[in-house]
Amino acid sequence: MADNIxxxxxxxxxxxxxxxxxxxxxxxxxxxDFYDDKKNGGDxxxxxxFERAESEMQRIALNCxxxxxxxxxxxxxxxxxxxxxxxxxxxxxxxxxFDVPYFGLYGACSTAAEGLLLAGxxxxxxxxxxxxxxxxxxxxxxxRQYRTPLEYGGQRTPTAQWTVTGAGAFVVGAPDNxxxxxxxxxxxxxxEMGITDTNNMGAAMAPAAAxxxxxxxxxxxxxxxxYDVIVTGDLGYEGGSILKELLMSEGIELGARYQxxxxxIFTRQTQDTHAGGSGCGCSAVVMGSYFLPKLLRGEIRxxxxxxxxxxxxxxxxxxxxxxxxxxxxLEIEAPKKRKGE
Amino acid sequence: MADNIxxxxxxxxxxxxxxxxxxxxxxxxxxxDFYDDKKNGGDxxxxxxFERAESEMQRIALNCxxxxxxxxxxxxxxxxxxxxxxxxxxxxxxxxxFDVPYFGLYGACSTAAEGLLLAGxxxxxxxxxxxxxxxxxxxxxxxRQYRTPLEYGGQRTPTAQWTVTGAGAFVVGAPDNxxxxxxxxxxxxxxEMGITDTNNMGAAMAPAAAxxxxxxxxxxxxxxxxYDVIVTGDLGYEGGSILKELLMSEGIELGARYQxxxxxIFTRQTQDTHAGGSGCGCSAVVMGSYFLPKLLRGEIRxxxxxxxxxxxxxxxxxxxxxxxxxxxxLEIEAPKKRKGE
Numbered sequence: 001m002a003d004n005i006x007x008x009x010x011x012x013x014x015x016x017x018x019x020x021x022x023x024x025x026x027x028x029x030x031x032x033d034f035y036d037d038k039k040n041g042g043d044x045x046x047x048x049x050f051e052r053a054e055s056e057m058q059r060i061a062l063n064c065x066x067x068x069x070x071x072x073x074x075x076x077x078x079x080x081x082x083x084x085x086x087x088x089x090x091x092x093x094x095x096x097x098f099d100v101p102y103f104g105l106y107g108a109c110s111t112a113a114e115g116l117l118l119a120g121x122x123x124x125x126x127x128x129x130x131x132x133x134x135x136x137x138x139x140x141x142x143x144r145q146y147r148t149p150l151e152y153g154g155q156r157t158p159t160a161q162w163t164v165t166g167a168g169a170f171v172v173g174a175p176d177n178x179x180x181x182x183x184x185x186x187x188x189x190x191x192e193m194g195i196t197d198t199n200n201m202g203a204a205m206a207p208a209a210a211x212x213x214x215x216x217x218x219x220x221x222x223x224x225x226x227y228d229v230i231v232t233g234d235l236g237y238e239g240g241s242i243l244k245e246l247l248m249s250e251g252i253e254l255g256a257r258y259q260x261x262x263x264x265i266f267t268r269q270t271q272d273t274h275a276g277g278s279g280c281g282c283s284a285v286v287m288g289s290y291f292l293p294k295l296l297r298g299e300i301r302x303x304x305x306x307x308x309x310x311x312x313x314x315x316x317x318x319x320x321x322x323x324x325x326x327x328x329x330l331e332i333e334a335p336k337k338r339k340g341e
Numbered sequence: 342m343a344d345n346i347x348x349x350x351x352x353x354x355x356x357x358x359x360x361x362x363x364x365x366x367x368x369x370x371x372x373x374d375f376y377d378d379k380k381n382g383g384d385x386x387x388x389x390x391f392e393r394a395e396s397e398m399q400r401i402a403l404n405c406x407x408x409x410x411x412x413x414x415x416x417x418x419x420x421x422x423x424x425x426x427x428x429x430x431x432x433x434x435x436x437x438x439f440d441v442p443y444f445g446l447y448g449a450c451s452t453a454a455e456g457l458l459l460a461g462x463x464x465x466x467x468x469x470x471x472x473x474x475x476x477x478x479x480x481x482x483x484x485r486q487y488r489t490p491l492e493y494g495g496q497r498t499p500t501a502q503w504t505v506t507g508a509g510a511f512v513v514g515a516p517d518n519x520x521x522x523x524x525x526x527x528x529x530x531x532x533e534m535g536i537t538d539t540n541n542m543g544a545a546m547a548p549a550a551a552x553x554x555x556x557x558x559x560x561x562x563x564x565x566x567x568y569d570v571i572v573t574g575d576l577g578y579e580g581g582s583i584l585k586e587l588l589m590s591e592g593i594e595l596g597a598r599y600q601x602x603x604x605x606i607f608t609r610q611t612q613d614t615h616a617g618g619s620g621c622g623c624s625a626v627v628m629g630s631y632f633l634p635k636l637l638r639g640e641i642r643x644x645x646x647x648x649x650x651x652x653x654x655x656x657x658x659x660x661x662x663x664x665x666x667x668x669x670x671l672e673i674e675a676p677k678k679r680k681g682e
Contacts, residue, residue, distance in 0.1 A: 004418055004442075004469060006468055049660050051656060051657065051660060052660070052662075077345055078528055082447060084428075085654065085656070086427040086428070086654045086655070086656065087425075087427070087447065087449065087652060087653065087654035087657075088447040088652070089652065089653065089654045089656065089657045092531055092652035092653075092665050092667075093657065093662060093665065095531065096531050096532075096533055096665055099530055100530065101345075101527070101528035101529060101530055102528065102529065102530060102531045102667060103446070103448070103455060103459070103528060104446060104447040104448045104449075104455070104652065104667075105444070105445060105446060105447060106423060106428065106429040106445040106446060106447040107444075107445045108428065108445075114444060114445070118444070118459070121462075121463070121466075121468055122462070125462075125466035125468070127347055127462055127466070128345060145656075186442070187419055187442035187443065187444060188442060188443065189440055189441065189442055189443060190433055190436065190437050190443045191437075192437055311428060311429070311430065311433035311445065312428065312430065312433075313426065313427045313428035313430045314427070315392060315426070315427065315430065315486075316392065316428075316430045316434065319390050319392060319393070321393075321434060324433050324434065324437055326433075326443060326445075
């Protein structure tokens with residue numbers, strides 16, 4: 001049953017993204033809907049703590065996504081949301097304003113894909129007409145929670161990734177001809193391959209991504225060539241090359257169609273982000289503001305999106321446990337009608 | 342759309358529960374499937390940390406639930422699981438042994454109900470033939486994470502609840518005539534009413550439970566009299582009386598059919614558990630080993646089960662934020678055929 005593909009038939013009606021200043025300065029910075037300027041105190045979004053700032057980013061993202069497709073919160077059947085913070089408080093507090101049934105998720109950095117998969121399944125089967133999926137991360141909340149206090153200024157290793165300050169919200173509704181379509185999904189299996197280094201999450205997540213991809217190719221009887229783009233959430237440079245090697249050893253070549261949101265969001269050479277971006281926000285904002293518009297414009301016809309997550313906690317690492325990875329997959333197609341047609 | 346009931350048509354094929362020594366000594370202690378004796382070191386389940394012990398409880402619970410209905414893990418389409426720990430590591434690590442697609446949830450103490458709701462929806466709509474829902478909490482992992490170190494021995498307030506050491510696993514499959522049936526569900530809306538005291542979670546969760554119940558009665562056009570039992574997950578004595586008062590002010594009288602898993606699991610007078618049990622494990626083990634057998638025996642024909650959760654974190658409390666509560670509801674019916682008929 002592990003190879004059971006979830007057939008989906010739903011459209012991503014709109015997406016909205018909110019990012020921090022560093023993300024705004026990155027190579028796709030112009031794509032995002034909102035950012036907070038450095039002159040406002042730096043990624044605080046008017047709030048007095050970074051945790052509240054992250055909540056505020058979720059609130060803005062969902063409001064904006066609803067606005068883009070002309071919907072009111074009353075029309076949402078449910079919200080699927082999560083983040084990286086202890087007890088997922090960014091989502092619980094950030095979405096309190098919305099008087100909408102709330103399913104809290106924890107999929108580490110794979111949350112955007114997990115949420116889209118569940119929202120897509122609910123809409124496909126008519127449980128709800130419309131659902132939202134929301135995910136976020138904030139560099140300043142995640143780093144001080146997972147690693148070291150911000151003021152400590154610890155040296156970062158070459159394999160370390162940079163937690164993205166970003167929130168993405170997606171509104172999923174009945175299928176139509178004008179929006180990108182969720183056509184299938186395959187949830188990930190948690191896999192742990194002995195990586196204990198929290199500064200090398202790419203390596204911890206890559207085996208899970210390989211497992212999900214292999215299961216999907218087998219079950220759907222497709223190969224990488226059937227997709228214009230195959231994108232992972234935040235394997236970064238380290239995890240991305242491990243994924244390609246793992247698949248190569250199984251005779252599967254991803255080639256140039258393989259991309260990673262964590263590699264796309266920052267300029268490695270100048271932004272000092274080492275092995276790339278990470279965090280729930282990373283895949284959420286890159287999918288929402290970079291890949292979905294490409295699908296809308298017809299530049300991509302068919303793609304696979306894998307949300308990747310490393311499900312450790314500081315306690316589990318301190319207790320000597322290795323990091324379990326997970327990767328949830330979605331197949332997304334361009335709208336039948338191109339924009340403006 | 343907030344009042345949209347999710348119609349379910351699925352059976353709870355089996356449930357298994359694992360508890361700690363204190364729970365075993367409680368009034369329904371004989372109902373549970375497994376417990377760890379004090380002579381083994383106290384709720385450690387053979388593990389060297391309490392966190393690993395909690396994971397082990399989840400593993401044992403799911404294994405036992407599968408065994409009870411004669412299923413193998415390969416037959417499970419997906420697992421919906423969660424717990425209270427930072428980054429939900431009890432579930433991520435505890436269920437690593439199972440080669441099954443994994444949806445991580447965070448619903449605080451409402452997780453068992455959230456998981457059953459999603460598993461039920463997946464089975465109802467044929468996405469999967471069979472799913473599992475798993476949830477756990479452990480007094481020693483939760484207390485030291487949320488409140489004070491265990492060794493500190495802080496005085497507990499009268500409204501404080503006792504986090505249950507327990508894990509429950511449920512296997513949900515296609516509807517049949519021999520098992521309790523999930524017939525409907527209503528996910529909760531996150532509600533925050535200004536409670537900032539982590540030693541009074543019952544008060545923080547009661548308004549959410551009242552909201553979900555009122556929405557459900559209205560949408561289903563039923564009244565409390567239509568149910569043999571209406572049970573909340575862990576409002577305890579404090580939250581339970583607040584819920585009854587809140588509903589009374591809306592003209593809804595729950596009466597003697599109202600029960601609370603947190604009130605059932607411990608003997609208040611002798612077990613020093615103050616306002617009652619709490620934690621994801623509380624509702625999971627009381628539902629799994631106390632109420633489901635009553636449904637099976639036909640002693641209860643129709644019941645409402647509300648998983649209640651308080652979605653704060655120590656950081657959010659330290660930053661002065663109030664506690665958002667949530668309550669997910671399930672309507673469960675006795676099997677059409679009584680056991681042994």
